[in-house]
Amino acid sequence: MPLLDARAVQGGYGGMNILNGVDMAIEADEIGVIVGPNGAGKSTMLKAIFGLLNVTGGDIFLHGKPIQNLAPNRLVELGMGFVPQEHNVFPSLTVKENLEMGAFLKPSSSRRMLARIYEFFPPLYEKRHQPAGELSGGQRQMVAMGRALMAEPKLLLLDEPTAGLSPKYMNEIFDRVKEINGAGVGVLMVEQNARQALAIADRGFVLAAGQNRFTDTGQALLADPDVARSFLGG
Amino acid sequence: MNELVFFINNVVIAGSVTGSIYAIGAVGITLVFSIMRFAHFAHADMMTFGAFMVLLLTTLFPQAGQAIGVPTAIVMLPLAIVLTALLAVIIDRTFYRPLRAHGVKPIVMVIASLGVTLILQGLIRLFAGTGGQSLYVDDRKEIFRLALPIEGVRMPVVITEPQLYLFALTILAVIGLHFFLSRTRLGKAMRAMSDNPDLARASGINTNMIVAVTWMLVGGLAAIAGTLLAMDVTFKPDLSFHILLPIFAAAIVGGVGQPFGAIAGGFVVGFAETLAVFNWSVLLRPFRDNLPTWLELPGNLAFVGTEYKIVVPFFILVAILVWRPTGIFKGKVI
Amino acid sequence: MNNQNLHRREAADTTTGTFPIRELIMLTVVVAAVGAVFLFMGPAYSTRMMVEASCYAILALGLTIQWGYAGQFNAGVMGFVALGGFSAMTFTVPVNEAFWDSDLPGQLGVALLWIVAAVVVVIGASRLDRIGVPKRLRTLITVILGIVLYMVAISHFRGVADQIEDQVEFIGGLGLPVWVGWIVGGALAGGIGYFIGNICLGLRSDYLAIATLGIAEIIKAFLKNADWLTRGTATVSPLPWPVPGPAELGFTLARASYLAITAVMILVFFLLLQRAYNAPWGRMIRAIRDNEVSSAAMGKDINHRRLQIFVLGCILMGIGGAALGSFNSIFDPQGFLPLNHTFLVLVMVILGGPGNNFGTILGAVAVYIIWVMSEPLALYVMDLAANFGHSSLGWDIPRNLESRALQARVLVIGLLITIVLRVAPKGLLPEKVRHHN
Secondary structure (H helix, E strand, O other): OOOEEEEEEEEEEOOEEEEEEEEEEEOOOOEEEEEOOOOOOHHHHHHHHOOOOOEEEEEEEEOOEEOOOOOHHHHHHOOEEEEOOOOOOOOOOEHHHHHHHHOOOOHHHHHHHHHHHHHHOHHHHHOOOOEHHHOOHHHHHHHHHHHHHOOOOOEEEEEOOOOOOOHHHHHHHHHHHHHHHHOOOEEEEEOOOHHHHHHOOOEEEEEEOOEEEEEEOHHHHHHOHHHHHHHOOO | OHHHHHHHHHHHHHHHHHHHHHHHHHHHHHHHHHHHOOOOOOHHHHHHHHHHHHHHHHHHOOOOOOOOOOOHHHHHHHHHHHHHHHHHHHHHHHHHHHHHHOOOOHHHHHHHHHHHHHHHHHHHHHHHOOOOEOOOOOOOOOEEEEOOOOOOOOOOEEEEHHHHHHHHHHHHHHHHHHHHHHHOHHHHHHHHHHHOHHHHHHOOOOHHHHHHHHHHHHHHHHHHHHHHHHHHOOEOOOOOHHHHHHHHHHHHHOOOOOHHHHHHHHHHHHHHHHHHHOOOHHHHHHHHHHOOOOOOOOOOOOOOOHHHOOHHHHHHHHHHHHHOOOOOOOOOOO | OHHHHHHHHHHHHHHHHHOOHHHHHHHHHHHHHHHHHHHHHOHHHHHHHHHHHHHHHHHHHHHHHHHHHOOOOOOOHHHHHHHHHHHHHHHHOOEOHHHHHOOHHHHHHHHHHHHHHHHHHHHHHHOHHHHOOOHHHHHHHHHHHHHHHHHHHHHHHHHHHHHHHHHHOOOEEOOOOHHHHHHHHHHHHHHHHHHHHHHHOOOOHHHHHHHHHHHHHHHHHHHHHOHHHHOHHHOEOOOOOOOOOHHHHOHHHHHHHHHHHHHHHHHHHHHHHHHHHHOHHHHHHHHHHHOHHHHHHOOOOHHHHHHHHHHHHHHHHHHHHHHHHHHHOOEOHHHOOHHHHHHHHHHHHHHHOOOOHHHHHHHHHHHHHHHHHHHHHHHHHHHHHHHHHHHHHOOOOOOOHHHHHHHHHHHHHHHHHHHHHHHOOOOOOOOOOOOOO
16 A cells, blocks of 8 residues: 555635646655656645645545545644745744654654754754754754654655755765665655756656646656656757 | 932932833733734733722632731732733634734735734723722732931931832742743744744744744733732723834833843833923932023923823834834834 | 636626616615614704724725735734824814923923934934944943933923923923814824834735734823823823714704715715825735735835835824714823724724725624624623523622623624634625726
8 A cells, every 4th residue: 555645636726726636655664756847846745645634636635545635734633744835934033942853743752763863963962942033054954854843643744855055065965865765765756956856766757738648667767868858858 | 318218219219110110011022023923902901800890800819918927919919810811812713813814914904904903902991890909908008118317317218008019929920930031942833933033934933823822921911010000090991992003112222022122122212202201300409409500401301292202102102103114123124 | 717717707797787786785774774763862862973993994095005905914003093193182172381380391292302402413323433433332332322312301301291291291282273283183193104114014924914903002001191192191181173062953953964064075085085095106005915026026116115005004093093082072091992993993994995995985884883882782681691690500799790791892893804704805895907908
């Protein structure tokens, strides 16, 4: 049974459909990467899965359980974590408090998970008493990912985690994503750096105009001349 | 030295009293603002409602306090806190939540809160009448006169029992609030929701619960402020409506959405008010004989008469809006 | 599919446009209610009610353009009403010969000159940095000078004001025609509106509500305590009417002729506002209300327009307040209450339909009838409840039922606000948004 199975998903904002029937499925230990041109509906798909916009058609299953249009806090309970692209930390809370908010539904495991996150992102331990709003972009992204991981999700949704980061941090984030996946967490992420992202992807989804254009393994998509010509800039 | 005592009585003590009440009131305003993002005009009448609950309970059991030697009103306060917290949650469920669900503009919420203000005021007037009533039903309001051990000082420092309770409860409320917001899971979640409601939802925080907790806190604080105000003066249906402007000014001075800023703002506004109506001529009187003869000291050297006290918070409000809209503690920019 | 919906909605708009069924129903209901009041309470009572309702309709028109046309929420209608009432009083009541014959006008003039001089000096001090004085020193000088001069000027002024109160009660009126007082009332309210709008219109609308609430209380405090100017709590009466009074025509006829004047005023304001609404100016105002950012991007001077409409609304409130003050024929600063003069007007507007002038006028009449009638109704209900409680439950009947029934109005207005927001958030006659194809 796939971890996430989305079939013919439709949805959008204010009666305007952005997603016109998108299929997407990943297994429990896979990294899925969504790429495509601007306005293709990549982030919208992620938000649709996480219940942040109204799904008007299709089905979404998590471990075979229908989850479309559930409230985000229910989805967190069911094992989903979401890191938005922007505004993804609580600026006036300290790093430690930010992380604790991630474990809001599981206060008992908070202390244990905190130690693991500090181990995973060492810079966060040093800055744990600083307000998150004072951190650099890369460190904020770590806080945001750490916050989502605190709830021990089975599936982590990342919306452009490397946007606006320097190459050094970008590589760091991709390494971390691989490690997270190595620890048994399924990852579904939207990325602008399509080549780098597909290189680590078990499964790649190329979206255009709210529909699937190509779906294959990451390596196969990278090797496909059609994909390269249309979506990877030659 | 008598002038100094006069200053202590009329500025230090009076300012602390007003400041404490404004501070507790402003915290409620600022909490609603940070979680629900609208100016809650019905806060003042929630205060009055809390005081009214105490009045009701005190009238029913006037002897309750004597057994343990505190005013009955203080004994009844915890119960009134619970009742007002409940009222706040009910008001939210009946009037505000449906509007919130429709995603209305904040100003529509403001209008709804004006409607709630009138409903509360109407109910209180219907049941309590319009006259003033003391919260000291069977108790006596103790007045302490502390003579200073300095030669030539005849005037005592005067402080009343409710004022002492007010100071004690203000300190307790501030400490309790600090503990709640920085140490407890719910308090941190409240701050998180104030920072970024969408991310709070995405973190699994049940925002409906946070809203309910906020209203309980707001209702409880309103009951404390209203009761202490009514104990210091007397209970009237329009007890707190008149301090709506000062507590808004205090919340904005402190930076909207900043609970501790609101406390500071409350004292700033409270002391500004007392200093503005204080008759400075009294302090200059000892030097009267040394002044040159052409400078005649007028009898009244107050900046504004007591009847114009309301002008002070207004000008503080306008000054802050013009020069520093985020307040002294960098609140939300609106 | 979306396009179809849009077309259908437009089609619905045009049908209601040609056949105003809602308007007709509401008009019928209001007229019937007025008729019922005439039937039960008699013509003298009803004409009085209608004159008051018409004055409130002018206030409501002022608020409906601020709130409905421009989205500005003014919670201080009372202050502008009070300014109008003050102006109607001070320009129309007879000249106080005792004051003008004494040397007090001269003294008052000197005291006012002192204040002007103090202001000039302080403003001058605040510009000292232009001749090379360091900024910190300039600020210090300005603040100290400001405090000292304020004290000197104000205590001098207090002395003169006390003398006026002791010797001649107050400075009296100017004995001018009533319409002068009404026009100046509008101008005065507009001036204060300009001051407040300049500060607050750029901020979020909550702040405007708080600030206007405050300014209204300040205006009331000033009028109540400036005994030398208004006699304060001693009140001034009678104020002259623009038409022959009840003494000459009898109550009903005198009030009816007053009503004729206010009705003509409403008609004129209504026609002017309708024209303005459909003119390019009105379209621009609505564009700003609906989408500030894109209007700014199109190069419209937003703050200037917003200020215009706010001041215009305040002027209407001033005129309405003046008309109301003259009709009551007494100037009592304590009689200005947020409930009667702010929230009542607010309910009229949100019930009638913000931005819909016709709806607002009907709403004003309807709400005023509810307002006036809620007291006897509440008394009736309370009597019933008290008697029932007395006979079957053995309660004691509370003594002051009448005064408590009066307070039921507060409750009624509060309930009306919340119910309308829930049931008909755009009012009974919503603003008609026209699509320009």
